[in-house]
Amino acid sequence: MINLLESGSNSINNSKKTVSSKKCTLDSDCPDVLSRPRFSLRTHMLLMFILLSSLSMALVIGSVIAINHIQKKLHFFQITEKYLFDIAQARRWEKNYFLYGTNLKDAVQSANNAKNILSDNLKNVTIILSPEKTATIVQHLDKYREFLQELSVLEKNGIENTEKKHEIETSLRKHGSEMVKVAAALVLKEQISMNTMLKLIQRIPVYSLAVVLLLTTFLVCFFVKRLIKPLKLLVESTQKIAKGDFSPIPPMCKYRGEFTTVELAINHMIQELQLREVAMVESHKLRAIGTLTAGIAHELNNPLNNIMLTAHAILEEHNDLSEDELLEMINDLINEADRSRKIIRNLLDFAREGESASGPLDLGVLVNETIKLAQNQIKVSGTKIETQIQTHLPQIRGDKQQLKQVFLNLILNALDAVKKDGTIKISLEQAETPGFLSVKVEDNGCGIPAYILPNIFDPFFTTKGPGKGTGLGLSVSHGIVNIHGGQISIESKEGKYSRFTVILPSLNVPADLKAKSERRN
Numbered sequence: 358m359i360n361l362l363e364s365g366s367n368s369i370n371n372s373k374k375t376v377s378s379k380k381c382t383l384d385s386d387c388p389d390v391l392s393r394p395r396f397s398l399r400t401h402m403l404l405m406f407i408l409l410s411s412l413s414m415a416l417v418i419g420s421v422i423a424i425n426h427i428q429k430k431l432h433f434f435q436i437t438e439k440y441l442f443d444i445a446q447a448r449r450w451e452k453n454y455f456l457y458g459t460n461l462k463d464a465v466q467s468a469n470n471a472k473n474i475l476s477d478n479l480k481n482v483t484i485i486l487s488p489e490k491t492a493t494i495v496q497h498l499d500k501y502r503e504f505l506q507e508l509s510v511l512e513k514n515g516i517e518n519t520e521k522k523h524e525i526e527t528s529l530r531k532h533g534s535e536m537v538k539v540a541a542a543l544v545l546k547e548q549i550s551m552n553t554m555l556k557l558i559q560r561i562p563v564y565s566l567a568v569v570l571l572l573t574t575f576l577v578c579f580f581v582k583r584l585i586k587p588l589k590l591l592v593e594s595t596q597k598i599a600k601g602d603f604s605p606i607p608p609m610c611k612y613r614g615e616f617t618t619v620e621l622a623i624n625h626m627i628q629e630l631q632l633r634e635v636a637m638v639e640s641h642k643l644r645a646i647g648t649l650t651a652g653i654a655h656e657l658n659n660p661l662n663n664i665m666l667t668a669h670a671i672l673e674e675h676n677d678l679s680e681d682e683l684l685e686m687i688n689d690l691i692n693e694a695d696r697s698r699k700i701i702r703n704l705l706d707f708a709r710e711g712e713s714a715s716g717p718l719d720l721g722v723l724v725n726e727t728i729k730l731a732q733n734q735i736k737v738s739g740t741k742i743e744t745q746i747q748t749h750l751p752q753i754r755g756d757k758q759q760l761k762q763v764f765l766n767l768i769l770n771a772l773d774a775v776k777k778d779g780t781i782k783i784s785l786e787q788a789e790t791p792g793f794l795s796v797k798v799e800d801n802g803c804g805i806p807a808y809i810l811p812n813i814f815d816p817f818f819t820t821k822g823p824g825k826g827t828g829l830g831l832s833v834s835h836g837i838v839n840i841h842g843g844q845i846s847i848e849s850k851e852g853k854y855s856r857f858t859v860i861l862p863s864l865n866v867p868a869d870l871k872a873k874s875e876r877r878n
C-alpha cells in the first residue's frame with residue numbers, strides 16, 4: 358500500500374489559506390525581506406578579490422623585503438670577510454718583519470685598511486656583536502696600529518733596541534691574535550645569520566602554499582554555503598511545488614542578495630499557481646457536475662413523463678373521475694414533482710459554492726447521499742453497486758460538502774474504470790487504527806499500472822484523454838482528507854481492481870492520536 362500522504366498535494370482550501378496568509382510578491386510586500394542586511398554575491402566576489410589581491414601583494418612585498426635583506430647581509434658579509442683578510446694580512450706582514458725584517462710598511466697599511474673598514478661599518482658591527490665587544494675590537498685594533506707605528510718610528514730612527522722590540526712583538530701578538538679571533542667570530546656569526554635567513558626564504562613558498570590552500574578551502578566552504586545550499590533549497594522547493602505544496606519557500610539566505618530576488622520571484626509564481634489551481638479545481642467540479650447532469654437529465658425524464666401523463670389524464674377525464682381518484686392523481690403529481698425536486702436539490706447541494714462549514718457528521722448518511730448523487734450516472738452506465746455500510750458508528754467532524762466531493766470523485770473514477778456490468782463495492786466500517794472510520798471504494802475495472810501509482814495523487818496527473826480528465830480529482834481529495842486529519846491510500850492491480858481507502862478520525866478519537874495522524878501527513 359502506498360502512503361499517499363507523502364506524495365499528495367494540498368487541497369484548494371489549503372491553497373486559499375496560504376494565498377491569504379503570505380503575500381510576498383514585491384519587495385514592498387515583504388518588510389522582513391527588506392529588513393535583511395544587504396550582502397550580495399557581487400559583494401562577496403569583491404571581498405574575495407580584495408582578500409586574494411591583498412594576500413598576493415603581502416607575499417610579493419614580503420619576498421622583496423626578504424631579498425633586499427639578504428642582499429644587504431651578503432654585502433656586509435663580504436665586508437667582514439675583507440676585514441678579516443686585512444687583519445690576517447697585517448699579521449702575516451708583521452711576522453715577516455720579525456723573521457726577515459721586511460714588510461713593516463705593508464703591515465701598517467693593512468692595519469689601516471682594517472681600521473677604515475671598521476670605522477665605516479661600526480654601526481652594523483655594533484648591532485651584530487654588542488657594543489662592549491665592538492669597543493674591544495676597536496681597542497685591540499687601535500693598540501695594534503699604535504705598536505706598529507712605534508715599531509716604524511724605531512725602524513725609521515735606526516734604533517736597535519732589541520728589548521723594546523721584543524716587548525712590542527709580544528704586545529702585537531696579543532692584540533693581533535685577539536683581533537683575528539673577534540673578526541673570525543664576526544664572519545662566522547654573519548655566515549650563520551645568512552644561512553638562517555636563506556632557510557627562512559626557502560620556506561616562504563611552502564608557507565604561502567599552506568596559506569593559499571587554507572584560504573581556498575575556507576572560500577570553497579563559504580561559497581558552498583552561500584551558493585550550493587540555497588540552490589539545494591531551491592531544488593527542494595520546486596519539487597515541493599511540483600507535488601502541490603504551495604507554501605511560500607523559506608528565506609534561503611540571511612542576507613538580501615541575488616537569491617532574495619529568486620526567492621521573491623518563486624513565491625510570486627507560487628501565488629499565481631495557487632490562483633490557477635483554484636480555477637482548475639472549480640473546473641474539475643464543473644466537469645463532475647456536467648457528468649452528473651447527464652444522468653440527472655435521464656432520471657428526470659421518468660417523473661416528468663409521469664407528471665405529463667397524469668396531468669393530461671386529469672385534463673381529459675376530470676368529469677368522469679371520482680373525488681378520491683382525482684385526489685389520488687393529484688397526490689401522484691405532487692410525489693413525482695417532489696422526486697424531481699429532490700434530484701435537482703441533490704445536484705444543487707453539491708454544486709453550491711459555500712464557505713466550508715465543519716460539524717458533526719454521520720459518515721454512513723454522507724456516503725449514502727453521495728451514492729444517491731451519482732445514482733443516475735450509475736444507472737446509465739449499467740454498473741452494479743454493492744454497499745456495506747455499518748450502522749451505529751461514531752460520528753466524525755468535517756465539512757459535508759468537501760467530503761461528498763471526495764467520495765464522488767472516487768465513485769466517478771471507479772465508474773470510468775469499470776466496463777459495462779462492472780461492480781463497485783462501497784463499504785464503511787471501523788478502521789484498523791483505533792478511533793478511525795474507514796470508507797473503501799473498490800472497483801473491478803482496469804486497475805492502475807504500478808509505474809503510475811506514485812503519481813496519481815499529483816495535481817494535473819491524468820491518463821484520461823483531453824477534455825475527459827483534469828487530473829485534479831485525487832489531488833483535491835487528498836488535500837481534503839488531509840485537512841480532516843485522515844489518510845487516503847490506494848491498492849491496485851493492473852487489469853484487476855483498484856481499492857481506495859479513506860480513513861477519517863471519529864469525533865471521540867483521542868486528541869493525541871489525531872495529532873499523530875496529522876503529523877504523519
Ligand code: ADP
Nearest residue numbers: 770771774819820821826827828829830831855
Ligand atoms: P482525472 O479523473 O481527472 O484523470 P484524478 O485525479 O481523479 O483525475 O485521477 C488521476 C488518474 O488516476 C486518472 O487519470 C486514472 O488514471 C487514475 N485513476 C483514478 N481512479 C482510478 C480507478 N478507480 N481505476 C483506475 N485508474 C484510476
